[in-house]
Amino acid sequence: MGAVVAELARFSRRNTLSAIGGFVGLLIIVVALAAPFLAPRDPLKADFRRMNKPPDAQSLLGTDQVGRDTLSRVIYGTRTSLFVAFSAVILGTTVGSLWGVACGYLRGRFDLVSQRIMEILQAFPDLILAMAISMAIGTGLPAVIFAIAITRIPFGGRVIRSVALSIRELPYVEAGRASGGTTLRIMALHVLPQCIAPYLVLATTHLGVAIVIEAALGFLGVGVPPPTPTWGNMLADSITGLVPPWWLAFFPGLAITVTVLAFNLLGDGIRDTLDPRLSPAFLRMMAGGRRT
Amino acid sequence: MQKYIIRRVLFAVVTLLGVSISIFVIMRVLPGDPLVAILGVEGHARMMPADRERIMADLGLSDPLPVQYVRWLRDIGTGQLGKSFFRGDTVAEQIMHRGPISAEIAILSLIVSWLVGLPVGILSAFRPNSVPDAVARAVSVLFIAIPGFWLGMLIVLASLFWFGYKTPMVIVHLWQNPWENLQIVIGPGIVLGLAQGAYIARMSRSCLLEVIGEDFVRTARAKGLKEGLVVMRHALPNALLPVITISGVLLGFVLGGSVAVEQAFGVPGLGRAMVSAVIERDIIVVQNLVLLYAVIFVLVNVLVDLSYAWLDPRIRYS
Numbered sequence: 052m053g054a055v056v057a058e059l060a061r062f063s064r065r066n067t068l069s070a071i072g073g074f075v076g077l078l079i080i081v082v083a084l085a086a087p088f089l090a091p092r093d094p095l096k097a098d099f100r101r102m103n104k105p106p107d108a109q110s111l112l113g114t115d116q117v118g119r120d121t122l123s124r125v126i127y128g129t130r131t132s133l134f135v136a137f138s139a140v141i142l143g144t145t146v147g148s149l150w151g152v153a154c155g156y157l158r159g160r161f162d163l164v165s166q167r168i169m170e171i172l173q174a175f176p177d178l179i180l181a182m183a184i185s186m187a188i189g190t191g192l193p194a195v196i197f198a199i200a201i202t203r204i205p206f207g208g209r210v211i212r213s214v215a216l217s218i219r220e221l222p223y224v225e226a227g228r229a230s231g232g233t234t235l236r237i238m239a240l241h242v243l244p245q246c247i248a249p250y251l252v253l254a255t256t257h258l259g260v261a262i263v264i265e266a267a268l269g270f271l272g273v274g275v276p277p278p279t280p281t282w283g284n285m286l287a288d289s290i291t292g293l294v295p296p297w298w299l300a301f302f303p304g305l306a307i308t309v310t311v312l313a314f315n316l317l318g319d320g321i322r323d324t325l326d327p328r329l330s331p332a333f334l335r336m337m338a339g340g341r342r343t
Numbered sequence: 344m345q346k347y348i349i350r351r352v353l354f355a356v357v358t359l360l361g362v363s364i365s366i367f368v369i370m371r372v373l374p375g376d377p378l379v380a381i382l383g384v385e386g387h388a389r390m391m392p393a394d395r396e397r398i399m400a401d402l403g404l405s406d407p408l409p410v411q412y413v414r415w416l417r418d419i420g421t422g423q424l425g426k427s428f429f430r431g432d433t434v435a436e437q438i439m440h441r442g443p444i445s446a447e448i449a450i451l452s453l454i455v456s457w458l459v460g461l462p463v464g465i466l467s468a469f470r471p472n473s474v475p476d477a478v479a480r481a482v483s484v485l486f487i488a489i490p491g492f493w494l495g496m497l498i499v500l501a502s503l504f505w506f507g508y509k510t511p512m513v514i515v516h517l518w519q520n521p522w523e524n525l526q527i528v529i530g531p532g533i534v535l536g537l538a539q540g541a542y543i544a545r546m547s548r549s550c551l552l553e554v555i556g557e558d559f560v561r562t563a564r565a566k567g568l569k570e571g572l573v574v575m576r577h578a579l580p581n582a583l584l585p586v587i588t589i590s591g592v593l594l595g596f597v598l599g600g601s602v603a604v605e606q607a608f609g610v611p612g613l614g615r616a617m618v619s620a621v622i623e624r625d626i627i628v629v630q631n632l633v634l635l636y637a638v639i640f641v642l643v644n645v646l647v648d649l650s651y652a653w654l655d656p657r658i659r660y661s
Contacts, residue, residue, distance in 0.1 A: 174359070175362070175636070179602065182621050183366070183633050263490050270606065304490065307493065
């Protein structure tokens with residue numbers, strides 16, 4: 052325990068900004084988990100005596116067109132947004148990473164075909180692909196998670212593949228092969244553990260992207276359907292009127308920005324600490340340039 | 344070089360074929376009857392099986408899937424992209440009408456991103472860890488985090504409240520009325536440009552710093568060149584290549600992001616067409632628009648790769 056604290060303190064000294072990002076991120080996760088205790092009102096309950104009220108003592112962030120409390124909706128929105136983002140990133144990055152390990156270790160035809168598939172996935176702009184998929188499989192929480200997860204697969208696949216490619220040539224992996232370990236055993240016990248650090252880095256850096264995609268889907272009306280409060284839905288609701296109330300447009304967006312900022316800062320710090328291979332220079336190489 | 348070009352283009356064609364097949368599969372094989380979308384659940388339930396078959400045949404949806412796919416490819420080849428379920432106009436007409444607006448926004452945002460991002464990145468790299476560098480990095484981190492469509496909404500709201508100004512909601516092309524056209528595209532262009540500019544500033548800073556650490560830069564300094572000349576003449580050209588690449592990758596961000604940003608600004612571009620088609624489940628429109636976005640994205644990245652190889656001979660010979 053003491054060692055963990057010391058390590059965290061060292062991390063914070065070296066990456067003050069990411070430590071702050073991590074702290075804010077943690078707070079946001081707490082808000083999401085404790086939403087029922089923190090929200091002053093029921094986020095779904097309309098109150099027709101208090102419609103379109105600007106922020107005041109009774110509802111700190113104002114109310115919307117049917118008198119629902121904006122603060123409570125933002126707090127519950129945290130739940131949906133984080134749940135979707137975490138599930139999508141974990142699902143997408145895990146599938147992508149396992150695929151990447153297999154590609155990097157097995158090489159050959161399997162790798163060649165897989166690389167073409169990842170290229171096809173990367174040929175779509177993220178949001179466009181997510182829109183098309185969520186349209187095809189219908190709206191709803193699982194559909195949105197699935198749609199965002201698919202857009203994350205090629206990133207995991209490419210980065211982890213390159214890691215696996217370099218690890219498979221290391222002497223201890225060769226030793227594993229020489230002593231007769233099966234392919235599956237070597238991949239799972241010798242190659243996979245080395246991919247955990249880059250996996251964590253990837254997952255953190257993609258959380259922000261996933262949150263923005265989820266919000267954009269909600270904003271465009273193809274995300275998690277109402278009345279579930281999500282930040283994107285709230286932004287979409289806010290501009291239905293002719294003169295949109297500023298508090299409805301401002302606070303959900305602020306929540307998105309703060310959350311994305313926190314996770315991005317944390318991700319940068321983790322990347323610098325855990326895996327220099329995921330530095331911008333390396334990612335640039337993976338993202339473009341040599342696609343062959 | 345020729346061999347490189349041929350190989351790169353060939354790969355792109357294979358990728359695009361794969362793209363078109365996956366779009367087709369996503370749109371046809373996954374659940375959801377297109378007729379339910381057109382007629383509503385009740386209308387669909389009341390329909391006679393014979394009527395249903397006739398409508399499906401009219402829309403060309405009752406043929407075997409491979410036949411439909413090949414017909415789609417042939418239609419693309421002849422420029423006939425099929426009709427929207429709901430609107431009178433063909434998809435090709437929609438693209439011709441709305442496309443220029445979206446293209447202008449994309450190009451404008453590209454220009455803004457380089458005009459803003461590159462100087463900021465150079466300034467940062469000139470004096471790393473100075474106050475201006477810290478400010479520039481903080482601002483770019485912030486702009487990477489702010490969702491463009493939210494920034495767009497705030498700009499629209501602010502100009503409405505403070506100046507009572509509203510952008511024109513109709514489509515005005517550049518060649519019809521340049522001034523009104525500019526009012527339509529400038530907002531989305533700047534919002535998308537600033538977000539890209541933040542990435543470009545970051546990338547150009549880190550690349551410049553990388554290059555500045557190399558031997559030839561030390562040589563340039565050792566022979567007594569001014570620092571400005573060292574950075575601008577010796578370091579910058581070598582640092583620019585990756586920035587060009589990231590600009591191509593960012594196009595995906597612009598194409599996707601513009602859909603949401605156009606919605607925020609109320610700009611009637613292709614993004615808006617895409618959103619309404621997705622909501623109406625107008626699969627003919629969606630499949631063609633998604634393909635169009637993917638084709639643009641892939642082609643631009645081919646161009647980026649080729650320019651990269653043209654600028655840096657090490658790549659074309661590897």
